[in-house]
Amino acid sequence: VEMEAQSWRIPLLLLVTLILMIKLGHFQRWEGFQEKPMSKQNMNSTLHFFIQSYNNASNDTYLFQVQKLIRSQMQLTTGVEYLVTVKIGRTKCKKGTGRSTSCPMQSNKLKKSLICTSLIYTVPWVNYYQLWNNSCQDS
Structure with a gap:
């Protein structure tokens, strides 16, 4: 179970960061x-x-x-x-x-x-x- 939680940590953190960037208006066109x-x-x-x-x-x-x-x-x-x-x-x-x-x-x-x-x-x-x-x- 710990291995599964470990494998989701980085993608989940990236998703949360992306959502925060969009909400805070920091998302720019690449x-x-x-x-x-x-x-x-x-x-x-x-x-x-x-x-x-x-x-x-x-x-x-x-x-x-x-x-x-x-x-x-x-x-x-x-x-x-x-x-x-x-x-x-x-x-x-x-x-x-x-x-x-x-x-x-x-x-x-x-x-x-x-x-x-x-x-x-x-x-x-x-x-x-x-x-x-x-x-x-x-x-």
């Missing part, structure tokens, strides 16, 4: 992606989710870190969709060491940087994130 700066909190949590997803899917022995946010666009839907372009780099920390922050970047022959463009769907007020699309190329 206008596609716009160049709007992310709040520092949303940027940090969205980029943290992105790099965790990237590292989990990567076959690389080493962890990567975001080096620079190049571009950020957002679109309001049932949540917030962020289209971000970031530069990431290979660190000296290996996967499975438990360290994922403050790792020094590789500087020798193992140095590698990528430019990644990702579409991330988020419902920030319930701390929900999903990586919808990602493509990376050597920089």
